[in-house]
Amino acid sequence: MAGLATSFGSGAMTNSFADIERTDLLFIIGSNATEAHPVAGAMMLRAVEKGTRLVVVDPRRTYLAERADYWLPLKPGTDIPLLNGLMHIIIKEDLYDKKFVAERTEGFAELKATVENYPPEKVAEMTGVPAADLYAVARLYAGAPEALICYTLGITEHVCGVYNVMSIANLAMLTGHIGRDGSGVNPLRGQNNVQGACDMGALPNVFSGYQAVTDPGARAGFEKAWGVRLPDKAGLMIPDMFEAALAGKIRAMYIMGEDPVLTDPDANHVRHALESLDFLVVQEIFMSETARIADVVLPGATFAEKDGTFTNSERRVQRVRKAVEPVGRSRPDWRIICDLAQRMGYAMDYAWPGDIFAETASLTPIYAGINYQRIDVCGIQWPCPSCDHPGTCVLHADRFTRGKGLFKGIDHVPPAEMPDDQYPYLLSTGRIYYHYNVTTRQSAALNAHRPEEMAMLNPADAAGLCVCTGDRVRVTSRRGTLVTRVEVTDRVPAGMIWMSFHYWESPTNVLTVNAFDPISKTGEYKVAAVKLEKVS
Template identity: 85%
Template sequence: MAGLATSFGSGAMTNSFADIEQTDLLFVIGANATEAHPVAGAMMMRAVEKGTKLVVADPRRIELADRADYWLQLKPGTDIPLLNGLMHIIIKEDLYDKKFVAERTEGFEELKATVENYTPEKVAAMTGIPVETLYAVARLYATSYNALICYTLGITEHVCGVFNVMSTANLAMLTGHIGRPGSGVNPQRGQNNVQGACDMGALPNVYPGYQAVNNPDARAKFEKAWGVSLSDKVGLTIPDMMEAAVEGKVKAMYIMGEDPVLTDPDANHIRHALESLDFLVVQEIFMTETARYADVILPGASFAEKDGTFTNSERRVQRVRKAIEPIGDTRADWQIICAVAGRMGYPMTYGWPGDIFDEMASLTPSYAGINYQRIDACGIQWPCPDCEHPGTCVLHADKFTRGKGLFKGIDHVPPAEMPDAEYPFLLSTGRILYHYNITTRHSAGLDAYRPEEMAQLNPADASHLGVATGERVRVTSRRGSLLTKVQVTDRVPPGMIWMSFHYKESPTNVLTVSAFDPISKTGEYKVAAVKVERFTESGGMPDSRPPAL
């Protein structure tokens, strides 16, 4: 497992966005690209118009599904059985890339033994996808010369998110669809600089460049550069921090550019954690729900008020240039951090963000050849080991990070919570086109266009509940309850309610389950059990059970 995670460990795209329009087949799984990543989604739509084949795996009939050659409407939480079933067919029909498997990988026999158990008939029963469709998609993916797997949070936001990712890597390696233009595994990051933040060490177990904190050589390098003694202990993830706060083991937090009260699962637990702290600092550009709990608010500057870089999903490091001076008493984040560090006895005397970047590049091998001058006109994709290197468009062209790619046999891991008699609906969550996370609610134009949550509900369920589009329902889980208007649509299957997380008035994450992938600690936002009841001002709520299917 560790070897394969190393091969694809950064979470970055193996290819470039341009490859979307240069491939023969797009396999989009767990990614509503036209809404959550509209630039990439538009490229996918253009590719299809030019003749690229499209397979979409998603429980909802998203916009891409309308254009797909095959729409795989799988049951939520059954991605591993689906991918194993496709690999079962590919191996049985001798369609896998024997040369690639023999020369570039190891662990094939383990994979083969695992997927042997995932027959098309068994997978059809587990996923709800017809047997004949499984055969057609397996053959199409295996026989396409170039194929791109594109995924995002629909793959990662499960208790088995890491195993889901590994399964996509298994499929790509099995067919040799990796390491060349038009073929690879391409996650789209959920926010604009998540990739850059991870690259620069915003993880509890690594320094910048994914250099492990418990690696003595790496630690010595950073101790010399920073002039301090550094711990070799792995830090806490966000869920662990919140739990430690409740237990009184973490006394203070410094939260920057994050609103966990709205965005983290089981929001009532998050509120309890923040209330348990002795001291909370929030550095933000808006008065967020999290900032309301702060003892001190440090007013940061927006992207348009500061210089710096963002690194996007295709690993491209790009300049961000200050367009206006910071408004009021706000400051750029780096200036605030430097000022705080200085007050705590560690002077940071950087003159501007370019100085900070040069230091980062000197300590981060994959960024070593990048500087502000080189990316003035156009960004560069890491790894870029020296200033003569043009950057890397395609990862793993000759070998994987660990040498050979490691297959792992991965079995189905069920969701932490499934519907039952008391909570008979399945809740899944995501994003809508009109809002970006929770920040665009501060845009008067966008908020006027989509001012409130419109939860998606199947017509059969709406009929049974006696609700129509625009009417309100109460949605309740074991963790909380809220009111929301509904949009009645057959884009969701019966028994499911789908909600976004953009609205503080309908804070969806009071409902989501407090369950996490044990490796990545990513929350399971895509599956939770809820009950849905028609809401009236008089309080009348009829039977919340979904209709018999």
């Protein structure tokens, strides 16, 4: 979010999912859509079958990679050199959109000076991608009438995640591939309501609608509506909260619907931080790894047991409808928060979530024109400033949210930890098709189909370790250790082991590195050094 917010002025998908089937070229980088966003992945496959060209940038030979015109299997963590290399060729060969660059952007000279240092031969060496493919892809992308970039956590879950995103934005602006049906830069959100949680201001620096807490005007509006004085300093981001907990500065935490012990990097560190709190309350639907160490556990309700809205990746606000009563004595999470506020002396009187949404819309300009009646049948994509506004399918059509698009020259930032003699394998992580971050292990059907981790290991490495598919290996990093079964497959390159993070029995994040992007504070889940031993 921070990357696109810097380059364009807003951190969201610039296009709609429907644009996947309206473009001439799909440029998929750090996104395994057929596994992580299956219905979007199917759109991509349909587009390819109808003639859309496909470029996939991924260290793994994903299903999309197999069906791509060009698969660029870069070394993990070399996205910036690769993108700079493409831009180097595009500028050298005069393939960039001079009119767009002149009229819609600023900072081109800086970008040009930086990418000058990334000639294809050097980039080929840095990334492992042949120079001929760099030339071909650069020409293909620059020459496509419409070109759509999609990326996911393969881009953002690095110590240079924000810079990776800004490099992607550079490439799109350089060629003018932004702001039209079928052209733009699209982060596919990992979870159902990532976009919404950000939009709603569940962030330490902004209220809903990205209104800064440090902006006296914005603060005054919320103070008036909420009837209280509000703090004017930005709060802490997650990794800093854990550090503050360890330092005794944060004494109590309220965690709603997250399981950082399972899902945050360097899990043992996180567990230690949470255990050092005076008080931890966890609101959950299952006894999560984090809930186990709580002082109080409050049972929340699932999406099927409450009304509300989710905002999807393409900024579409859609209804969630209650179908059944909450099980047992569990309660909708909104109700729990209201009850708690009442007890702490602050009235939160909402008859149902529709009232909460109406308050949100009244304080959030990008949501101002949205209400439950309007989205009863078909959701609306923000920004939607008024009730007669149809919503916005494509962002930045005539101007960027920030005015002019901002080029930034960005240099290579290596991963925090690379394999060495002691920890010779590179661990990368992600999601598999049959599971989601949480709750799918409690689905009888899904869990029966994929009951345990099958870490991906290249045949060359498997031969060296004398393991076959189904055998178990011990994976150890500087931070933790676990045992997992392996699937021997050449979908991963030699030297890499790839694991999902769905299984508490083999909690991958005890291995991942406690290193974060300095701006977004997103963990580097995609690169860590590990060693492997066969378990007999």
